[in-house]
Amino acid sequence: MKKITLLFSVSLFLFSCGGRKTQNENTAAISEKAAVVYKVDELYVRAADLVDQEVTVKGTVMHVCKHGGERCFLMGSTEDLNIRVEAGEKIGTFSQKQMGSDLTITGIFKEVKNEADAHNPGSGHGEENHSGDKETETAHQVIAEAEKNAPVVYFMEGLEIVKEEI
Numbered sequence: 001m002k003k004i005t006l007l008f009s010v011s012l013f014l015f016s017c018g019g020r021k022t023q024n025e026n027t028a029a030i031s032e033k034a035a036v037v038y039k040v041d042e043l044y045v046r047a048a049d050l051v052d053q054e055v056t057v058k059g060t061v062m063h064v065c066k067h068g069g070e071r072c073f074l075m076g077s078t079e080d081l082n083i084r085v086e087a088g089e090k091i092g093t094f095s096q097k098q099m100g101s102d103l104t105i106t107g108i109f110k111e112v113k114n115e116a117d118a119h120n121p122g123s124g125h126g127e128e129n130h131s132g133d134k135e136t137e138t139a140h141q142v143i144a145e146a147e148k149n150a151p152v153v154y155f156m157e158g159l160e161i162v163k164e165e166i
Helices: 002-035 040-045 115-119 134-149
Strands: 054-064 071-075 082-086 102-112 153-165
Touching: 040 054, 040 082, 054 082, 054 153, 071 102, 082 102
Parallel strands: 082 153
Antiparallel strands: 054 071, 054 102, 071 082, 102 153
């Protein structure tokens, strides 16, 4: 009986230690992920690996939408290198007062699938089923080819403003 109790105690101890190690490793991985703050330039270097993941980016606000502040653009090392950030429900709106300030924002990094989505994300453009004439079919082929050759565009669905430096 003593041997069974001893064996049970040792097994219980080993399992409890192993669980803590896994929990600590998971906590460390989450902390490491949260600790990575990308500059806009760095974000684009790793863009393909980060699509649909939660990321944190820091950049200078170069533009805020004047019609409600629903989005802003964070600038990288040049004005040509920037990322659009959609405020969404969690952030609410961006303010014109934030122009020129440095923001650190956490959000979901997204890829625009086609040109129609670049201007109107999620609207489903081009998915209609048109049965028709040769001209319509040719037009759809031209549009499909243009979308295939179009440059990839990225944006962020903002979740929170982590830090603001004015």
